[in-house]
Amino acid sequence: MDEFETVWGKDYPPIVQSWRRNWQRIIPFFDYPLEIRKVIYTTNAIECVNMNLRKITKTRGSFSKRRGAQQIVLLGTEKY
Numbered sequence: 001m002d003e004f005e006t007v008w009g010k011d012y013p014p015i016v017q018s019w020r021r022n023w024q025r026i027i028p029f030f031d032y033p034l035e036i037r038k039v040i041y042t043t044n045a046i047e048c049v050n051m052n053l054r055k056i057t058k059t060r061g062s063f064s065k066r067r068g069a070q071q072i073v074l075l076g077t078e079k080y
Contacts, residue, residue, distance in 0.1 A: 052076060 001019065009016045019026055029037065056076040063069040 049077065 001023065004019070005016045029040070032040070053073060053076055056072055057069065060072060063072075
């Protein structure tokens with residue numbers, strides 16, 4: 001944790017503070033092999049994209065044509 005703070009603390013102080021406060025909840029994550037950890041954080045990223053797409057499409061109600069829905073989804077995924 002100290003090494004992480006030395007490298008990233010100046011750029012991301014809220015993350016360092018959060019990790020320090022929740023260290024007992026975070027360290028079990030590091031007990032998993034690297035391959036499993038990659039799946040866990042990749043899954044979180046996918047869930048984030050799905051949540052944002054649901055948010056985008058929910059506010060539009062319905063689409064009269066498929067092309068409209070495709071364009072909204074495309075625009076919503078450009079930042080990823």
